[in-house]
Amino acid sequence: xxxxxVMDHFQNPRNVGEIEDASGVGxxxxxxxxxxxxxxLDIDGDGIIRDCKFKTFGCGxxxxxxxxxxELVKGKSIEEAMKVTNKAVMEALDGxxxxxxxxxxxxxxxIHAALWDYAEKHGIKIEGLKEPKADIHEGExxxxx
Ligand code: FES
Numbered sequence: 001x002x003x004x005x006v007m008d009h010f011q012n013p014r015n016v017g018e019i020e021d022a023s024g025v026g027x028x029x030x031x032x033x034x035x036x037x038x039x040x041l042d043i044d045g046d047g048i049i050r051d052c053k054f055k056t057f058g059c060g061x062x063x064x065x066x067x068x069x070x071e072l073v074k075g076k077s078i079e080e081a082m083k084v085t086n087k088a089v090m091e092a093l094d095g096x097x098x099x100x101x102x103x104x105x106x107x108x109x110x111i112h113a114a115l116w117d118y119a120e121k122h123g124i125k126i127e128g129l130k131e132p133k134a135d136i137h138e139g140e141x142x143x144x145x
Pocket of ligand 1: 030033034035058059060061062100102103106
């Protein structure tokens with residue numbers, strides 16, 4: 001059901017932990033399953049993401065996608081990090097089962113929330129970045145998924 005890469009990142013997640021005095025921190029939840037993800041970014045004066053760590057209280061797919069997402073944004077510029085969508089994370093993991101696609105949204109939203117926090121602290125605007133939601137289902141109806 002899961003690709004080897006998903007299993008690998010679930011069993012040996014990269015970049016678990018927190019960054020003290022992080023440049024930006026973002027937390028996003030999924031009220032439907034109760035999972036929570038927090039991403040920490042360390043961004044230098046040139047706007048390069050020097051380090052990225054995460055803490056995920058969630059399912060295996062959420063752990064694997066956060067692990068891969070942190071690997072993908074590390075060493076990148078803010079503009080490049082903006083391109084790390086949930087689709088990009090899933091591709092890097094060789095896919096996720098359809099019922100687990102929503103889990104990868106947490107990773108994308110948590111990165112955006114951390115970038116938003118960074119932008120707010122530095123009084124800058126990041127092209128294409130929208131104010132983050134506290135929950136990925138915020139603003140949606142009650143439909144099943
Ligand atoms: Fe909640 Fe995967 S089931 S994030």
